[in-house]
Amino acid sequence: MNKKYTIAFDASMITDKNAGIGYYARELLYNLSTKADIYAFTNNDLLIQNENIKVFKIEGKVNLLWHLKVFFYIKKLKVDAIVSPSNFIYAILSNKTIQIVHDLAPIRYPSHYGYISSFKFRIYLKLATYRALALATVSQTTSKDLERFARRSKK
Secondary structure (H helix, E strand, O other), X not given: OOOOEEEEEXXXXXXXXXOHHHHHHHHHHHXXXXXXXXXXXXXXXXXXXXXXXXXXXXXXXXXXXXXXXXXXXXXXXXXXXXXXXXOOHHHHHOOOEEEEEOOOXXXXXXXXXXXXXXXXXXXXXXXXXXXXXXXXXXXXXXHHXXXXXXXXXXX
């Protein structure tokens, strides 16, 4: 008998645009819902609840405080996993997190992001690599970049 998993999903980056991380996250959410029960957390009205997706609208601007509030809701739900399509905070806080990594652009091209943003990205990613249940990438290039980053981080 197959167990149906329960997944908390950070849907805060989903917008009405059909491009970018928001589009990827929306498609991932609806595809995962065919195989698991999903608790989707957002701050907008763009998600459609169905028999496998329960939407939690958490008011407020999406920032660290918002994510911490969501994390405490998630802890009460006792989920099997957390899927985070962009923000590393869930992987840092919970070893049940499947962290999606889209690219390592802030590390590869720090001059485009600024020193502080690149530094924070590097630290958060390093912590996420140690804590996350799994890391998933959206491309082979990002996967190779992540492998190189992880090797350098272990030295």
